[in-house]
Amino acid sequence: MIPLAWGYLCSIGLVLVTPVSPLQISQAIETEVCSHETYSSQCQYDEILVITKAIYGHIRQGRCAIRDVGHFGCFTDVTSYMESQCLSQRSCIVTMTDVIETVETEVCAHEDYTSQCQYDEILVITKAIYGHIRQGRCAIRDFGHFGCFTDVTSYMESQCLSQRSCIVTMTDVIESQPLKDVCVTMAAVASEKFFFSKQAMQEHCPSPGYVTLEAKPGQQVKVNIIIPASNNDHQEIGGVVEDGIEHAYEISTNTDGRLEGQYTSKTNSVTLVIGEAPHSHIIVFQGTGCADIKSPHNSFIERDGDTLVVRCRYTEQVWNLKCIGTRWIGAVGTCNTPTELPPIAEISNDNEYEDAHDKTDEIEVISKELIIGIIISATFVLCCLVFAFGYLCTKGMKRKYLPNKDYEKCEMVAVDGTIARMLKTDNVQTWQNTMNPTMIRNDHMPVVAQDRDFITVNTNNL
Structure with missing residues (x-):
């Protein structure tokens, strides 16, 4: 519905003889009237109508226009017409069909x-x-x-x-005549076209019984099967193949009591499978919806059913279109190419630079710590090696210069406390040769001395 909105004033005449203004103006009242309604207004006995503004058209969403179909803002000024009908009147009745020609x-x-x-x-x-x-x-x-x-x-x-x-x-x-050639792919346009089922069963067609209908990309194909004979079985009218899947018609009864089958595709191309019914039936088809549009340069399109949004890639320009019938309502402009990068891109680049700089600093810190750790580890390992080498050398020298711990470089004392002999050499053989099995007592009597008769008394100061 198209609303009509205007404001009017009721002028109240005062019966007082005073030097003040003899006219009082009430507050303006705005009225919304739909296109199928009649406008009526009634003032008090001492009031008259004054029209201040009257517009007719798609003004805004409200009681008359419950949804936006893409025409809000399209209206015309009809103040002069309403003034000619209602100005200075106590009451006024105007039919909306008289407002606009x-x-x-x-x-x-x-x-x-x-x-x-x-x-x-x-x-x-x-x-x-x-x-x-x-x-x-x-x-x-x-x-x-x-x-x-x-x-x-x-x-x-x-x-x-x-x-x-x-x-x-x-x-x-x-189209006053049915289509003649149904063997080829037929275009589904906004106007209705029809053919008879018997035409699709002709033998000269490459695939008898199959008819392909195709609309423009973005549109749908609407098919309506009319069965003239009342005794036809709806199972014999065939079906519709879309995307490789066969669908059945939605059967209903029209006002004449005849069966009808309807199907609306989801894509722009379907194949009709014509059933071998004993009587011919009529197949009516047309293209519905709006076709896809080509996006302008540096833009992309977002479509959701009957609404379409065109957005620019590098700017914030946006155009909204509405599909009415088979046409897009709205205008699409040209996307401007920015001369320099948007602020978001610059901020993104700065962040990337800062992130890279921070990563470089982290790598440098990690490298310094790694070098210090390697130096400390190498020093510790080297100290361990020096200590181990010194220890092994000390053990080797002990084995070389102290082969006999019990007798070498020892001062031997006789059992009775007399010093018998001191070993002066490191040679074991010399020690064995100089050691006599007997020793001389003070009374010049030979005494046999065994190993058990000697003890080590000073092993360090030889």
């Missing part, structure tokens, strides 16, 4: 529909029908078909909604 155009089948708005206006399609409507410029005689028409509002909205200008060829609005 609706232009009705009759276009014949061989003509093109054209429309051009002012620089600050856009097109809004309220109703569009195609067929034998009434006698007039296109149908000068009645052939008995008046009243046979179809609603093409959705198609005209997809072509013209929110545009400043629009050109539509009537032959594109509706």
Whole structure:
């Protein structure tokens, strides 16, 4: 719904004869009226209406526009019209259809529909029908078909909604004849196309019974199966293959009591499997949704269903688009290339430099500590080696110069306390030769001296 909002004042006349102002103005009241409603206002018996502002269009989200469809901010000033209807009145009633002018155009089948708005206006399609409507410029005689028409509002909205200008060829609005060649891949466009199931079973087709439908990338394919015969089994109409998986139609009953099968794809390409039903049925298809757009230079696109966001890589520029019908509503600009790096990149580089500098300092500290540790370890090992070498040398000298601990360089004393002989040499053999088995007592009597008769008395001072 399109809301109408304006403010009005009720002027209150005072019956007092005083030198002060004879007019009192009440506070302005703002009223929101939807496009299908009627505006009404009533003042007190001593008040009149004064219109201060009146605008008509997609103003803001509220009671009339419960969601944003991409047209907020598109409105026109209708203050002068409301003043002509309500100014200085005690009461006022205005139908919203009278606020804005609706232009009705009759276009014949061989003509093109054209429309051009002012620089600050856009097109809004309220109703569009195609067929034998009434006698007039296109149908000068009645052939008995008046009243046979179809609603093409959705198609005209997809072509013209929110545009400043629009050109539509009537032959594109509706196809009056079924498609003839169903053996090749058929393009699914915004307008509905149809063919009969018997056409797909022709033997001259490379794959009889299979029909491929393809829309533009980003769009979906909507398929509707109409079964004219009431006794047809819906299991014989076939199915739809998408991404290698076969899906069944969603069967329902239309207003005429006939069975219909619907399927809307998730991708832009499907293959129809035509069932061998005894009676031919009608297959209607069209492309829905908005096709993917090419991203501008130095930008990337984020799409989520019917919303699309274009973001620049090097700047903070963002454009939001809304898909209405098969058209993107909104504008996309050009991404500016920055002459120098953004502050974030500079901060990132500084951080990287500081991190690298800190890492270098840490490596230098670790290297110094490692060198000191190596020096201390090497000194300790060297001291251990010197100590071990000295110890081994001392042991070797003891073995060389002290081969007999009991007798070498010893002063021997006889059992009776008489000094017998002192060993003067280190040679063991000499010691053995000089040692006589007998010794002479004082009475000149030979005495046999055994090893047990001698003891060592001074081993260090020889």
